[in-house]
Amino acid sequence: MTVTVPSKINVHLSVGPVRDDGYHELTTIFQALSLTDSVTVSAAETPSLHVTGEGSKIVPRDERNLAWRAVDVLAEHTGRSAEELGSVSITLDKGIPVAGGMAGGSADAAGALLALATLWKLDLSREELTSLAAQLGSDVPFALHGGTALGTGRGEELVPVLSRHTFHWVLAFAQRGLSTPRVYRELDRLREVGDPPPVGDHAPLVEAMAWGDPHRLAELLGNDLQAAAVSLRPNLRRTLRAGVEAGALAGIVSGSGPTCAFLCADGDAAVQVSARLSGAGVCRTVRVASGPVPGARVVDPDDGGDDSPWHPSPPQAHA
Ligand SMILES: C[C@@](CO)(OP(=O)(O)O)[C@H](O)COP(=O)(O)OP(=O)(O)OC[C@H]1O[C@@H](n2ccc(N)nc2=O)[C@H](O)[C@@H]1O
Ligand SMILES: Nc1ncnc2c1ncn2[C@@H]1O[C@H](COP(=O)(O)OP(=O)(O)O)[C@@H](O)[C@H]1O
Incomplete structure (x- = not known):
């Protein structure tokens, strides 16, 4: 199974x-x-x-x-x-x-x-x-x-x-992982000593998702944990810069990091960005991925399809 x-x-x-x-x-x-x-x-x-x-x-x-x-x-x-x-x-x-x-x-x-x-x-x-x-x-x-x-x-x-449209991403994996609780604690610390600017409201981003326009989405990507991840791993700044220099529309730290995710205009652009980023020497390895895709599914050995008794909702589900 x-x-x-x-x-x-x-x-x-x-x-x-x-x-x-x-x-x-x-x-x-x-x-x-x-x-x-x-x-x-x-x-x-x-x-x-x-x-x-x-x-x-x-x-x-x-x-x-x-x-x-x-x-x-x-x-x-x-x-x-x-x-x-x-x-x-x-x-x-x-x-x-x-x-x-x-x-x-x-x-x-x-x-x-x-x-x-x-x-x-x-x-x-x-x-x-x-x-x-x-x-x-x-x-x-x-x-x-x-x-x-x-x-x-x-x-x-x-x-x-x-989200009816497919978005194309390039992922830069780091040499070593980051502990999620540690990154949350670092954000708490940064908030005690200063005022890292919070990401705004999510409504415009939800709208950009529905439109399926990667250029619009790129302007709205935001992650409050990014400042904390970068504070613990300052070299992530270089990785984020390198992805954009390689042709991505925008880059963001994924969750608590340290993986950086770069949004690209389309599938061809993602392949190009990944090739350039691989040569930039700012990360361990680079992968291309797209989304949204469905959640956990049983693989049917005969056709690679889904014979799960429990069917997750399709990616284009409506809010
Ligand atoms: C940061 C995020 C963003 O999606 O993902 P990752 O970057 O880890 O993938 C999540 O919040 C990670 O979720 P997950 O990894 O399932 O966390 P959990 O096992 O539930 O919690 C691990 C620890 O993370 C912190 N934690 C987690 C979730 C949350 N809303 N607040 C927290 O402060 C707590 O210190 C908790 O003890
Ligand atoms: N099946 C698993 N695969 C990967 N890590 C796991 C697994 N089960 C427990 N862990 C522990 O969870 C920690 C967080 O790993 P992971 O879920 O891959 O990352 P993140 O929380 O950053 O998304 C790891 O350091 C590892 O010790």
């Missing part, structure tokens, strides 16, 4: 004050991108977790792994032990950079939830899966959902956003 799951970028990320539970109140527009992880689960004699692909060496193989934790969360929800449901072997094939601000761990958690629910033939509603996803992390519901969505609360409350 294999599920593919998209990465995400936050085309708009407005971070509010810290709440009593330690999370920050967010208003964010997520977009799911064609850079994916795949999660394969199968019945096994003993439980195991294997990781291959991008950054696999540094991914935890134990209960710290979000895909592993998905097994326990799902078992607890059904009221049966993981042993009763049957031991599973999980394989993660990673395309999403680890600790890169593109929600790779969240993607694996969402993929594992859907794959296990399918393997164990659990008849779960979309609402049930989404609520289990939120227990695993703030970004996990969006990895199930996909498309383009407005996220509020700590990012887990989602409303689909109209």
Whole structure:
């Protein structure tokens, strides 16, 4: 049973004050991108977790792994032990950079939830899966959902956003990842000592999405965590500049970083920007991706299509 799951970028990320539970109140527009992880689960004699692909060496193989934790969360929800449901072997094939601000761990958690629910033939509603996803992390519901969505609360409350058009992105992966809690703490610190200008209202960006005009969208990209990520990794400034010099319409730090995402005019421009950026020596590696794409989906080995019992909403869903 294999599920593919998209990465995400936050085309708009407005971070509010810290709440009593330690999370920050967010208003964010997520977009799911064609850079994916795949999660394969199968019945096994003993439980195991294997990781291959991008950054696999540094991914935890134990209960710290979000895909592993998905097994326990799902078992607890059904009221049966993981042993009763049957031991599973999980394989993660990673395309999403680890600790890169593109929600790779969240993607694996969402993929594992859907794959296990399918393997164990659990008849779960979309609402049930989404609520289990939120227990695993703030970004996990969006990895199930996909498309383009407005996220509020700590990012887990989602409303689909109209986005009929495909946008083309170039992604610059950094040498080392950044810790999400550390970046949020750095933003709190910057706000105590100064006044980093906050991103504006998300309404104009939602409109630009609906129009499908990348030039308009480029002017409106904004991320409150960018100042914090750049403060912790000043060389991101060079990367952001290099992407625009390479021909991108605009660049932004993805989520808590350090991946930088560059919006391009079209698919051909993205290929050109990626080639130029690769030669600029400002990042570890460069990838081209497009969005929006659907959320977690079961891969049918016969036709590569979707035979999932749970169908996420299509990317062009309406607000
Ligand atoms: C910043 C964002 C933007 O989409 O993504 P990434 O850059 O990590 O991919 C998210 O807010 C990351 O979501 P996720 O990685 O699921 O975070 P969680 O596991 O729920 O929380 C990890 C830690 O991040 C901080 N956190 C997370 C979400 C939030 N709204 N406020 C926070 O302050 C808290 O310190 C929390 O303990
Ligand atoms: N399946 C997983 N894949 C990647 N990282 C994971 C996974 N499960 C847990 N982690 C941990 O989560 C941290 C954040 O990783 P990730 O979700 O890739 O990045 P981000 O939160 O920046 O989007 C990593 O440092 C890693 O230790």
